[in-house]
Every structure is written in structure tokens, then in C-alpha cells.
Amino acid sequence: MNIKLLAEGGEMKPGPALSQKLGPAGIPINEVIQKVNEATKNFKGMKVPVELEIDVGTKEISVKVFSPPVSELIKKEINVTKGSGQQLKVKIGNASIEQIISIAKTKLPNLLCKDLKSAVSTVAGSCVSLGVLIENKPAVEAVQEINEGKYDKEIKAEKTETPEEKKKGLEEYFAKLKAQQDKLIKQEQDAQAAKEATEKK
Numbered sequence: 001m002n003i004k005l006l007a008e009g010g011e012m013k014p015g016p017a018l019s020q021k022l023g024p025a026g027i028p029i030n031e032v033i034q035k036v037n038e039a040t041k042n043f044k045g046m047k048v049p050v051e052l053e054i055d056v057g058t059k060e061i062s063v064k065v066f067s068p069p070v071s072e073l074i075k076k077e078i079n080v081t082k083g084s085g086q087q088l089k090v091k092i093g094n095a096s097i098e099q100i101i102s103i104a105k106t107k108l109p110n111l112l113c114k115d116l117k118s119a120v121s122t123v124a125g126s127c128v129s130l131g132v133l134i135e136n137k138p139a140v141e142a143v144q145e146i147n148e149g150k151y152d153k154e155i156k157a158e159k160t161e162t163p164e165e166k167k168k169g170l171e172e173y174f175a176k177l178k179a180q181q182d183k184l185i186k187q188e189q190d191a192q193a194a195k196e197a198t199e200k201k
Contacts, residue, residue: 001025003052005036009043009068012036025056032061039063045081046072067110070126073103084131090181094133094174096167097142097151100124102160117155121146136173 003021005012012033022029032052040048049066067073075081078093097120104111104119113119124146127139134142145151162170 001052001054001056003054005050005052006047007036007040007050009046009048010037010041011044012040022054025054027054027056027059027061035061035063039065043068046076048072067107070103070107070111070123071130073106074123074126074130074132077103078132083129087129087131090131090185091133091174091177092131094136094170094177095127096162096170097135097146097154098159098162100127100134100142101151101155101158105158105160116158117146117152120151120155133174133177136170 001021003018005018014029014033018032019029022032032054036050036052040050043065046068048068051064051066053062053064054060068076071083074095075083077099078095080092082092084090084092100120100123101116104116104123107123108116108119111119111122113122121143124134124139124143127134128143132139137145146155
């Protein structure tokens, strides 16, 4: 019996979908959850693809954990829980090229990429839809720069640690940008509220 799930790393809870599958086969659900949580505990705060192989005869359970989707790894790396939803208008974080290389290295075995550079480009592409800046720039520009070879030195050296000073610069840039974004969003909301108020009159 083979079951595929997307589990909350280290924090999976019993749910109807799982009990419907396991109940009839007489597999103890708590034991399965315990095994999945044990296997995914390094991915706390992320959704992880998991495959359960259950021998109905012997009740033997084996858990196979796949690496989380790129978007989950990006969110964990920049410490956010969800993507922007309005990626052109609202940015949710500012990643360094080192962070992108680090994610690309983690995912390289699962990506259909011929080398680390194309994996880095793929990960940077995922930042576009999440609304994540890379090196203070829109991810679209960063993808172009990666492909043009601007970060070849870092990629070749497989740099995955962001220097402290650079990290500080990226955070300061994003803090300013966020303040501007919040101001614009508030203005839009106020304008919308005023418009609704006028229409009600």
C-alpha cells in the first residue's frame, strides 16, 4: 500500500484523509504519524512531500521523505510563511545570491538541471512568483544576471554563507522598501474606503 502526502514538517496531525486510508487496513494511525514526524523533523515550518510504503500483511511502515518544494525552501530561508499574492506590487523579502545558491544545492538532485548554475537560475525564477527580491533587485532581473554570468564566481565557489555586512545591507534596503509598500497599501485602502463611503451616501 502506497500513500503520498504533503506533511507539515515534524508536526503532522491525524486527519480524516489519512484515517480513511489507514483505518480499513488496520494500520495504527498514531504510529504512522510518529514515524512521519520523526522523519520530517528537520523541515519544521515547511510542507514536505512524503511517501508511505505500508505492508498490510506485516503492518511494516516505511517513510520516504522528499525535499520540500523550492518555494517552501525560499520561504524558510527568508523567514516568511507565505508568498506575496501580489508579486508585482508587494515584495515579501530580499534574498542574497548565497541564499539562492544554498537552496539550489539542496534541490539540485531533484531538479532537472544540468548543473548548479541552471539550478540557481531555476530557484531565482521561483522567487519571481513569490515576490522575493534577490540582491535588492526584482527576481526577474536577477535571473537574467545569473544567466549572463554575473554570479559565476559565487556559484563556482558554491558560496552559501551570506557575509554579515551584506546581510545587514539587504535587510536595511528591504525595511525601507517595506515601509514604502505599507504606505502605498494604506493609501489604496483609505482611497477604497472613502470611495465606498461616498457610494453609500
